Amino acid sequence: AKDLGGGTFQAYEPQLHVDADERRVMEIALRRALANGELHLNYQPVVTGETGAIEGFEALLRWTNPQLGNVSPAKFIPLAEQARLIGPIGEWVLRTACQEATRWPSTVRVAVNVSFEQLHNRNFAKLVAAVLQETGLPASRLELEVTESVFMNEAPHAVAVLRELLALGIKLSLDDFGTGYSSLGYLSRTKFSTIKIDRSFVQGAASNTPENVAIIRAVVALADSLGMSTTAEGVETDDELAMIRQLGCRKVQGYLFGRPMSAADARALFSGNARS
Numbered sequence: 001a002k003d004l005g006g007g008t009f010q011a012y013e014p015q016l017h018v019d020a021d022e023r024r025v026m027e028i029a030l031r032r033a034l035a036n037g038e039l040h041l042n043y044q045p046v047v048t049g050e051t052g053a054i055e056g057f058e059a060l061l062r063w064t065n066p067q068l069g070n071v072s073p074a075k076f077i078p079l080a081e082q083a084r085l086i087g088p089i090g091e092w093v094l095r096t097a098c099q100e101a102t103r104w105p106s107t108v109r110v111a112v113n114v115s116f117e118q119l120h121n122r123n124f125a126k127l128v129a130a131v132l133q134e135t136g137l138p139a140s141r142l143e144l145e146v147t148e149s150v151f152m153n154e155a156p157h158a159v160a161v162l163r164e165l166l167a168l169g170i171k172l173s174l175d176d177f178g179t180g181y182s183s184l185g186y187l188s189r190t191k192f193s194t195i196k197i198d199r200s201f202v203q204g205a206a207s208n209t210p211e212n213v214a215i216i217r218a219v220v221a222l223a224d225s226l227g228m229s230t231t232a233e234g235v236e237t238d239d240e241l242a243m244i245r246q247l248g249c250r251k252v253q254g255y256l257f258g259r260p261m262s263a264a265d266a267r268a269l270f271s272g273n274a275r276s
């Protein structure tokens with residue numbers, strides 16, 4: 001990570017470079033993507049490391065445009081945030097994911113990514129409450145994933161919105177932990193259920209980087225002492241799984257257990273006729 005001064009650090013994985021022309025073309029197309037039905041969600045399982053049982057799914061946004069093809073979320077989500085499109089798009093994601101989750105067994109949660117910009121909306125918790133009401137999904141089955149960046153600017157406001165969300169009974173998880181903000185003070189002010197350890201640490205751990213192993217061990221200890229659980233992201237191999245389990249991380253997400261899949265394929269995992 002790059003020190004930007006003032007105690008803030010740039011994201012570990014930098015945003016993909018999008019040049020000005022590409023940006024303009026993408027932004028025009030993105031403005032119409034929702035209305036044109038070009039967005040859909042994939043679902044990636046989050047499992048208990050020990051048993052492989054499905055605890056939930058993370059909803060991951062996909063955009064397929066007739067001209068641009070499949071655009072990576074690492075490209076279009078930052079653009080949607082800058083172009084003030086993440087509000088309506090994020091609302092669609094939330095509603096669609098909650099609706100879909102009502103078709104899964106009642107123990108299975110859905111995790112939805114929430115951008116910093118969405119937490120700027122004073123009415124965000126009201127929106128979440130309305131979507132839960134409308135879809136009938138119990139609050140306890142919804143998990144919202146936020147990154148450390150939420151605490152970088154205007155932290156008091158974000159923390160207030162997170163409190164309102166917690167009061168609804170939803171769960172919060174801290175996404176991509178270790179790649180962003182450098183201060184840990186906010187951890188004592190917001191009750192996260194889960195810390196998600198970024199895949200940059202997980203994948204390093206398997207190739208036996210002692211530093212990454214030490215970092216994961218420290219994060220698990222921190223989470224334990226704060227009453228939070230941990231999910232390891234990006235687990236691709238049996239070696240990584242073994243390492244992660246040995247370090248005491250309880251939940252796992254990654255290609256080893258399942259790639260992001262269509263809603264139909266996710267549903268089929270519960271109906272006894274799963275496709276391969």
Ligand code: C2E
Nearest residue numbers: 060061073074077093113114115234235236253254255260
């Ligand atoms: P993320 O929250 O860290 O999501 C996990 C990303 O890691 C996903 O990439 C997923 O496909 C990928 N992944 C999962 N397991 C593995 C693995 O074993 N190996 C490797 N190499 N990769 C794995 P994706 O779908 O490209 O999403 C990129 C990012 O876009 C997400 O990172 C998330 O920050 C953002 N994003 C996706 N959907 C939404 C959304 O609906 N709203 C917002 N605000 N952000 C979203």
Ligand code: CA
Nearest residue numbers: 058113145175
């Ligand atoms: Ca996430």
Ligand code: CA
Nearest residue numbers: 175176196233
């Ligand atoms: Ca993540």
Ligand code: CA
Nearest residue numbers: 176198199233
């Ligand atoms: Ca990540």
